[in-house]
Amino acid sequence: MVEVGVSDIAIYVPPFYLSHEELAKARGVPKEKYIIGLGNQKMAVIPNWEDAVTMAANAAMQVLEKTGTDPEEIQQLVVSTESGVDHSKAVASFVQGLLKIGTRCRVYEVKHACYGGTAGLVDSIDRISRNGKTTRKGLVIMTDIAKYGFGNAGESTQGAGAVALLVEKNPRLCSVDTSLNGVFSKDVFDFWRPTGHRVPIVDGKFSIECYLMALEGAVSEFRSNLGLEQGKLLDYMDYIIYHMPFTNMARKAHRRLIEIEREGKDLETQEEIYNQTFSDKVAPGLMGVREVGNIYTGSVYMGLISLLENEREKTEGKRIGIFSYGSGCGAEFLLYNMQTKISDIIDSLHFKEQLDKRKEITFEQYTQFYSKSSEEVFYYPDEASSFKNRYTKFVFTGFKDHKRQYI
Numbered sequence: 001m002v003e004v005g006v007s008d009i010a011i012y013v014p015p016f017y018l019s020h021e022e023l024a025k026a027r028g029v030p031k032e033k034y035i036i037g038l039g040n041q042k043m044a045v046i047p048n049w050e051d052a053v054t055m056a057a058n059a060a061m062q063v064l065e066k067t068g069t070d071p072e073e074i075q076q077l078v079v080s081t082e083s084g085v086d087h088s089k090a091v092a093s094f095v096q097g098l099l100k101i102g103t104r105c106r107v108y109e110v111k112h113a114c115y116g117g118t119a120g121l122v123d124s125i126d127r128i129s130r131n132g133k134t135t136r137k138g139l140v141i142m143t144d145i146a147k148y149g150f151g152n153a154g155e156s157t158q159g160a161g162a163v164a165l166l167v168e169k170n171p172r173l174c175s176v177d178t179s180l181n182g183v184f185s186k187d188v189f190d191f192w193r194p195t196g197h198r199v200p201i202v203d204g205k206f207s208i209e210c211y212l213m214a215l216e217g218a219v220s221e222f223r224s225n226l227g228l229e230q231g232k233l234l235d236y237m238d239y240i241i242y243h244m245p246f247t248n249m250a251r252k253a254h255r256r257l258i259e260i261e262r263e264g265k266d267l268e269t270q271e272e273i274y275n276q277t278f279s280d281k282v283a284p285g286l287m288g289v290r291e292v293g294n295i296y297t298g299s300v301y302m303g304l305i306s307l308l309e310n311e312r313e314k315t316e317g318k319r320i321g322i323f324s325y326g327s328g329c330g331a332e333f334l335l336y337n338m339q340t341k342i343s344d345i346i347d348s349l350h351f352k353e354q355l356d357k358r359k360e361i362t363f364e365q366y367t368q369f370y371s372k373s374s375e376e377v378f379y380y381p382d383e384a385s386s387f388k389n390r391y392t393k394f395v396f397t398g399f400k401d402h403k404r405q406y407i
């Protein structure tokens with residue numbers, strides 16, 4: 001059977017960040033709450049000349065350029081987001097225009113909170129695997145701006161960024177057998193954004209419960225699809241990446257996995273297994289969330305990129321478990337079988353480089369950026385061109401005749 005999966009991947013993060021130390025000072029909260037309690041250090045802040053469309057196009061452009069992919073070969077373009085810019089027109093259509101992707105391509109937007117990206121990815125893998133031609137490719141993009149509003153409990157988990165993945169047969173990075181995936185969905189109100197609301201309504205503690213319930217459900221189906229007994233899953237996976245709204249959510253998730261997989265063991269043994277497996281299998285994927293925050297749909301894939309940059313060739317031929325969760329709620333546990341000889345892909349990620357190039361902004365600058373709605377944005381093209389650089393190829397300049405303008 002021909003393998004299908006991901007051939008390449010890229011990330012785009014905005015050029016600014018606010019430190020959690022600054023945020024804590026401004027909010028009158030001990031900085032330890034954010035830095036130790038949540039495990040976060042910096043949150044990405046998106047400027048007014050960028051949005052979900054530009055971040056998506058900026059991530060995807062990297063993938064097309066580094067793989068030398070002709071946009072005409074893209075047969076399916078899926079953009080997943082909960083930061084959409086229009087009730088009707090898909091973010092994917094804007095991206096199609098910016099990247100000059102041909103007309104013989106299925107183009108659509110997916111929404112299911114943070115889970116939407118995985119839904120789009122699984123659908124794209126299945127579609128490419130059904131297609132007879134090996135030259136056809138899918139481009140799946142996750143792009144989001146996590147904003148909770150000034151002073152909200154979720155503010156310290158904000159972030160922004162986009163991830164793009166190239167899906168094809170005989171994939172160069174990893175293959176995915178979607179028939180093994182374990183899924184879990186349930187109608188809950190843990191985090192939602194009614195139409196017309198600029199920020200979500202969140203039942204924070206309940207959202208953590210829902211996340212852990214979904215993990216349990218998805219893991220149980222995944223294990224049974226693999227034909228493994230309870231207790232064997234932990235050793236089966238070399239690395240695990242959990243959806244990460246904040247760094248310590250990965251700790252809570254891993255603790256729950258140990259409770260499920262090592263049921264019956266005394267607490268001390270469970271704690272030992274937890275510490276060992278967390279540092280070997282989970283910690284190498286945490287760099288992105290600590291430095292960027294929650295990027296909703298792309299979060300789990302930013303974890304994958306962090307893992308690849310940190311562990312490099314150690315990930316070759318390994319099995320990576322991916323847990324994707326979206327409020328509302330929907331979740332899926334899937335397995336990435338990493339290929340060998342992936343060092344050129346890892347070299348081309350440039351995630352740490354993007355993080356290092358960012359500029360720190362003050363709390364006041366953060367409030368200025370986040371007080372303005374996109375309808376108030378206006379830049380002359382010459383002025384906006386100066387915001388472009390190696391990673392920022394597309395910027396938003398405002399509206400003309402009710403149409404969003406990009407250069």
Ligand code: HMG
Nearest residue numbers: 030032033037113114153154204205207208211245326327
């Ligand atoms: P909160 O009420 O601000 O914080 O809400 P807290 O009081 O629960 O404290 C957080 C942690 O800091 C606790 O640790 C405290 O003990 C600790 P824990 O008990 O959890 O291990 N702490 C301190 N540690 C050291 N020194 C101190 C100190 N003070 C406290 N001085 C909450 C936290 C995460 C609920 C909030 O930020 C929130 O509502 N976030 C948004 C929702 C969220 O992220 N939910 C996660 C699961 S749902 C999900 O992942 C989906 C999502 O991505 C959306 C989507 O799908 O689109 C969010």
